[in-house]
Amino acid sequence: MNLLSAENISKNYADRWLFKDLNFGLNLGQRVAFVGINGTGKTTLMKVLAGLEAPDTGSVSVRKGIRVTYLGQNPVFDESLSVEATIFASQNDTLRAIQEYEHVVNDPDHKPDDLQRVLERMDALNAWDYEAQVQQILGKLGILGELLTRNVSQLSGGQRKRVALARVLIEEPDVLLLDEPTNHLDLATIEWLENRLNSPSLTLLMVTHDRYFLDKVANEIVELDKGQVYRYQGNYAYFVEKKADREMRETVEVEKARQLFKKELEWMRRMPQARGTKQKARIDAFYVTKEKASTNLNKQQIELSVKTTRQGGKIIEADHLNKKFGDNVVLDDFSYVFKKKDRIGLVGPNGAGKSTLLNMLTGKLQPDSGTIDVGTNTVFGYYTQTELEFDPSQRVIDIVKEVAEVVELANGDVLTASQFLNLFLFPPAQQYTLVSKLSGGEKRRLQLLRVLIKNPNFLILDEPTNDLDLATLNILEDFLLHFTGCLLIVSHDRYFLDHLAEHLFVLEPGGAVLNFPGNYTDYREYLEEREAEAALIEEEKAAKAARAAAKLAAPVAVSTAVAPSPQKRRATFAEKKEYEQLEKAMATLETEKQDITAKLNGGSGSPQDFAAWGARLSALNQELEEKELRWLELAELG
Incomplete structure (x- = not known):
């Protein structure tokens, strides 16, 4: 239907x-996802379908009685209303009854008559199941307590997005239109949201760059490319495969059209008089062929190959950092020495202090105690969540020239600001466009360009995937995989984290930071394993208590049964990871030991060289012995 x-x-x-x-x-x-590069009109098309903008031509129709709700990237509210009034602003009778019930129950001075009235109203509308769903939505999105009474004008960007998301989910419309619904949400909330939206009865149209979210929620992908729509029945993985097939077929068709065009052009130049039906048809076909042959097959690519400033021996040393705001402890005794080619993901719930830690490392914020020692050759590239600031009169090229007139690439080539912009999908015609006319994703891409143009060797990316299209993300990932400096990423995009982070800083309640060896999927598996172990321990405690109770109740009897041997403990996920890393580290140390032994046996070198080699060999033997003992312990666990 x-x-x-x-x-x-x-x-x-x-x-x-x-x-x-x-x-x-x-x-x-249908659960459809719109994809396409930034600036192709995805958000505009969503607004047209939602009835918020009128098309220049054509019409949009909605089946009678169908309710359509739209969630934009930057939700617009009545700034005079409270969060509670905003969420329950629907004309739905059941929602109004729930709002009144919640208001009375949360009022310590409510009258008994008022409570009786709202209870009867809830019963009459069978609203109790709905009320439970409302409470679950508000709880999962963290909209509770004092936040409900706060005015929406006082909310942060992330809080506004959560309030808007709560409102559209609570309204339960027939058709849900979502533009980048995962922006500003933490990882746990995204996982909850994708499970909620993955329902056969839900009709959904969304724009999102989150590839795991696409795979889990969408059953159809619609690509907007050069003003045309291409539909793919399947998830994101299917779309990638079929899109490549389509582009290959198009390439073959265009090449054939170009060959035919050359032939038909010669015939047209002889000025044929279209007296016959066949000649008229051939002339018409010529113009169709001409249009097909002129199709531009050149795919613009972002070549992120900027030169990286050489790193020194010291990068950043953070020693016993502490930070709190009021009674809220954000960081508790954090220490870490950053090493060359570190690739770290920083994760934790919203408000845990991720941006606070980044600002301390870059000197924008001072710790309450502890020290941060930054190496003299460390050059930061800090991509923040803050939107690009610009003067209304500035054009795209002005934004880049503020940082540098020329850019040196990794291969030694030097590009002008205009040439570099062209590589970032800003063609010459667009470079003199006012920045205010760019789409949200194009502004973010321009902001990223300004960071990379400084040739950093320590990249800090705070939510870099927000508003970037899938094509840009894939190329950005490829660049970051080959980036030779240090990388510190805050992202809610699990696919992005899995491909780039080799270990995680997990911010936990109370300011503790877990240094976890592995990517985000590894961490999720670790949490599931820990939860399963906790559940097993609880089951064993309950069984032990039941046996003890049964033993007290039963008559004493002499037992000849042999007590079961204790079950061997199995290695945890973290221990398995440590085992793998130990094997690699031992192999590296053995190689170094062989090299030093060869130098000592070679007989060539100064007395100082032999002393240094001997000291290093002794240290290597001790380090190898320690690692081998630990390796044997872990091997026993299996």
Whole structure:
């Protein structure tokens, strides 16, 4: 059953057609994701479908009685309302009854008559199950207690997004339109949201860059490319495969059209008179072939190959850092010595202090106690969540020239600011566009360019995936995989973290920081294993208590049964990771030991060299012995 449809819609923006004569339909139970590069018009198309913007041509129709709700990237509220009033602003009778019930129950001075009235109203509308769902949504999104009474004008960007998300989920519309729903949400909330949206009865249209979220939630991908719509029945992995097939077929078709065009052009130049039906058809076909042959097959690519400043021996040494705001302890005795090519993911719930730690490492914020020693050759590149600041009169190229007129690439080539912008998908015609006319994703891409143009050797990326399209993310990941400096990433994008982070700083309650060896999926498996072990311990305690109770109740008897031998403990996930790393470390140490032994046996070198080699060999033997003992302990656990 078709719930929403668009017929021949077109939209022009800044003298450019975003899409033209586009047709689209959404059926009951479809969970569709829009994808496409930044600036192709995904957000604009969503707003047109939601009825917030009118198309320049064509029409959008919604089936009678169907409610459509839209969640934008930057939610707009009545700033005079409280959070509670904003969430329950729907005209839904059940929601109004729940709001009144919550208000009375939370009022310590409520009257008995008022409580009786709201209870009867809840019973009459069978609202109790709905009320439980509302409480679950608010709880999972962290909208509780004092926050409900706060005015929406006082909320941070992340809190506003959560309030808007709570409102659309509580309303339970027939069609849900979500534009980047995972932005500003922490990892645990994203996992809860994807499980909630992964429902066969839900009709959903969304724009998101989160590839795990796409794989879990979407059952169809719609690509917006050069004003055309391409549909793929399946998840993100299926889309990637079929998109490559489509592009390969298009390449073959265009090449054939170009060959045919050369032949037909010679015939057209002889000025044929279209007297016959066949000649007229051939002339018409020529113009169709000409259009196909002129298709641009050159795919713009971002070449992120900027030169990296050489790192020194010391990078950053953080020693016993402590930080708190009021009674809230954000960081408790954190120490770490950063090493070359460190690739660290920083994770934790919203408000845990991730940005605080980043600001301390970069000197923007001082710790309450402890020291941070930054190496003289360490050059930071800090990509923050703060939106790009610019003057309304500034153009794209002005933003880049503020930092550098030329850019040196890794291969030694030097590019002008204009040439570098072109590599970042800002063609010459767009470089003199006012920055205010760029899409949100294009502004973020420009902001990233400004960070990389400084040739940093210590990259700090705070939520770099927000608003970037999938093509840009894939190329950014490829660059970061080959980046030779240190990398510290804060991201809610699990796919991004899994591909780039080799270990994690996990911010825990009370300011503790867990240094976990592995990526985010490894960490999730570790948590599940720990939860399973905790559940098993509880089961064993309960069984032990039951046996003790049974023993007290039963008559004393002499038992000849042999007591079972204690079950051998198995290695935890962290111990398995440590075992793997020990094997690699021992192999490296053995190689170094062989090299030093060869130098000692070679007989060439100064007395100072032999003394240094001998001292190093002794240290290597001791380190190897310690690692071998630990390796044997872990091997016993299996």
